[in-house]
Amino acid sequence: MxxxxxxxxxxxxxxxxxxxxxxxxxxxxxxxxxxxxxxxxxxxxxxxxxxxxxxxxxxxxxxxxxxxxxxxxxxxxxxxxxxxxxxxxxxxxxxxxxxxxxxxxxxxxxxxxxxxxxxxxxxxxxxxxxxxxxxxxxxxxxxxxxxxxxxxxxxxxxxxxxxxxxxxxxxxxxxxxxxxxxxxxxxxxxxxxxxxxxxxxxxxVSHDTPATDLVKQYYIETPRSKKVDILRDIMANGNPKMLIFCSTKTMVDDLYDGFSKEGMKIGAIHGDMPQLRREKTVKGFRNNRMKVLVATDVAARGLDIDDIECVVNYDAPVDPETYTHRIGRAGRAGRTGVSITFISNREDRRIPSYEEFMGMKVERVTRKQIPRLRIDNPELKALHADEIIKEQPQVSHRKKVDATATKDVVIKADMVVLSLNIGKSSGVTRTDIVSFVAGCASIPEDSIGRVGLSAKGSFVEVEASRADDIIKAVNSARFNGKRVKAGYAPQKERCKDKLAKNQ
Incomplete structure (x- = not known):
């Protein structure tokens, strides 16, 4: 000291x-x-x-x-x-x-x-x-x-x-x-x-950022169709605490919905989400209740968390200054970090612009090299050794992330999932669902968990102790003139339960 x-x-x-x-x-x-x-x-x-x-x-x-x-x-x-x-x-x-x-x-x-x-x-x-x-x-x-x-x-x-x-x-x-x-x-x-x-x-010290010295920078050339699979490979390498940047709110939602359906503890923030929900998500990420956060640049402005091990640019930014700000989220408080940027065929000129802006090289790697990279930070793992951090469930490298919500929704121990008969075809957004349910049931918005949307329906995570009252309140309400029907969503059978049946 x-x-x-x-x-x-x-x-x-x-x-x-x-x-x-x-x-x-x-x-x-x-x-x-x-x-x-x-x-x-x-x-x-x-x-x-x-x-x-x-x-x-x-x-x-x-x-x-x-x-x-x-x-x-x-x-x-x-x-x-x-x-x-x-x-x-x-x-x-x-x-x-x-x-x-x-x-x-x-x-x-x-x-x-x-x-x-x-x-x-x-x-x-x-x-x-x-x-x-x-x-x-x-x-x-x-x-x-x-x-x-x-x-x-x-x-x-x-x-x-x-x-x-x-x-x-x-x-x-x-x-x-x-x-x-x-x-x-x-x-x-x-x-x-x-x-x-x-x-x-x-x-x-405006230009003396952690990106110049403490963040090891890599990029991977990949078509968009392979990005999710490569992201899985990165997650599997040491289970790092990771911040993933996307260029659109839709992409943030797609990744969040897909991985959430597989049982992963993941957070997401963008400008269309209610303020209280964003605060709750950032707090959970800061306190290591989740190890992965997906965000847009606007929502992540001012995000200052010292123990992020890896930043992934799922969508490569056009502006080199934005790139520098993004990767600077890793390598805080004198610790080393890693950044990995996905580059498609049409984005091949972006890496030279980053390098020219920073005055340093970004190393090219292939997907096969990912398991050999040191992505997690042993110092941070040791720092959090006394904390209770639930490991992420193993995620299949073959299974594709599908953002389309279905009625097979994972239910947490203290939360249950309700299904509503209003979805994307009704012009509804996740923010609309949260506001509607909170308003009908007179509950705070931050008590509502994850929200999934399909074309004709939506799925809302609520506290189990309030579920019956929420269903009753929502069933007596209308959304844009349409009578809303709510009920319990079927629970998804977990992988380990399926395996137990087959033994």
Missing amino acids: SGFSSLEINKKLISAVRDMGWKEPTPIQRESVPEGLLGRDLFGEAQTGTGKTGAYALISLGRVKAGSQLPSVIVLTPTRELALQVSNEFRDLCKYSGHRVTAIYGGASYGTQIKTLENGCDVVIGTPGRILDLHGKEILNLSAIKELVIDEADRMLDMGFIEDIEKIIGLTPEDRQTLMFSATLSDDIRSLAKKSMKDPMEIS
């Missing part, structure tokens, strides 16, 4: 860093933390994956005492997902210090957030709109703020938050410390920094 000890952070934070598995500080942490602990304003050019969250968390937690009634630290983020991820990292770092952390953002219940603030907290992390909303209701008091952090400032300006940010800055004490981070340094960003900061130290 001599690496983090050299940053002059206190023993409680060092202990938390050790428990998180961090070995050495990243460049932005080495440059910013010692100066930040002295109270200097900092202006950092840093992309996701450079360790910037850890940098400003170590600074702010190292400078404020725990146990305050009014918040001492406020962190502004552009999205709800990022607010949750930042709050999780803060909580991990607060393991021994006793700081209380809360995330506040739109689209969630006021009640819990208000209660937390009224009970007192040290760190508030949230989106500008909800922060101003709760301040306007005289629930959030910013008069005791000592540390103001503005994360992903460029994204917040792009999203039109400049006026909200300036209002929040004006509500905090003038003698605060301000830490601002942005992936780019536009004139608008510099103008905001000039108005809100005092003689800031400028740090730039």
Whole structure:
């Protein structure tokens, strides 16, 4: 731990860093933390994956005492997902210090957030709109703020938050410390920094991302029809924790539906999914309740998880900067990672563009070489050795993923699957199904599990204890004028049960 000890952070934070598995500080942490602990304003050019969250968390937690009634630290983020991820990292770092952390953002219940603030907290992390909303209701008091952090400032300006940010800055004490981070340094960003900061130290590590040093990059030339089979080969090599990028929501759904039907514990996120469902999925992936997450670029923006072992570009991105951001999800916190990109015949010019942008080579491999690649990370396996992680079921290399839902749906122990007589032919989406069922039965959307769609029907995973009430509520409702019929879906016979019968 001599690496983090050299940053002059206190023993409680060092202990938390050790428990998180961090070995050495990243460049932005080495440059910013010692100066930040002295109270200097900092202006950092840093992309996701450079360790910037850890940098400003170590600074702010190292400078404020725990146990305050009014918040001492406020962190502004552009999205709800990022607010949750930042709050999780803060909580991990607060393991021994006793700081209380809360995330506040739109689209969630006021009640819990208000209660937390009224009970007192040290760190508030949230989106500008909800922060101003709760301040306007005289629930959030910013008069005791000592540390103001503005994360992903460029994204917040792009999203039109400049006026909200300036209002929040004006509500905090003038003698605060301000830490601002942005992936780019536009004139608008510099103008905001000039108005809100005092003689800031400028740090730039925007291009010093984990992709350049810590991620071993491969690509495989393959027709689209073979991609799923190759993906299975990668999954079978050490059972790595894997993030799979697709270019469309439909492709995300296809992979999720197909592998889910085979019994694999897999997650998926894209923009059409309800917010609460996305949050629940990301939390499950972070906590290793699932080892595979399929996502679009938009849904994965701000996703900051340190223990991803492998990134698969199922669809190769056109933009080399997007490629760099994607593969940078592996190789976090000083650990090595692997990226594998599928390239079709018409995409053969993309690899040279990636290489030119990064100034390094991407190695070509064949499918036969996959079993010989080291994809999983032994260090991460050892780090999670004490956690209860259910291994993925063996997935046949011959069986094709079919995204068409059928009535043979896997039922989990505490969940049951219901069938509804509305499907794609009724113009329904998964989001529509979730909203419809939740509305009919007066249950929260995040209590609903997986949703499958076929042409004429849909299948919804719900809590077993509520199933009868949900069926009754749905059967008395209509969707777009059509009377809906709901009932229990037949349970799929598991492979091991079939084998037992044949013995």
